[in-house]
Amino acid sequence: MLRYRTESISIKEMTYLFLVTAIALLTSVGQMSLVDLAILNGVICLIAFIIDSSLFVKRYEIQSVCYERIENITPENKDT
Structure with missing residues (x-):
């Protein structure tokens, strides 16, 4: 729906953006008192x-986890 040409926006900030947009639409178009x-x-x-x-x-x-040897990350090495 919306695309920004700036930095990526976090999910939390995007949620607040949609929330504010919804409130603005409700207020401007709503047929309530x-x-x-x-x-x-x-x-x-x-x-x-x-x-x-x-x-x-x-x-x-x-x-954050930094792996020194990525080849050691296999299902066989997983702890149960």
């Missing part, structure tokens, strides 16, 4: 905040 739109936008933002916070899911860690 102003109060209903404000409540809907607030609920969407609250859900995004809850999902992004670490209330339900533990944060993951990133670990």
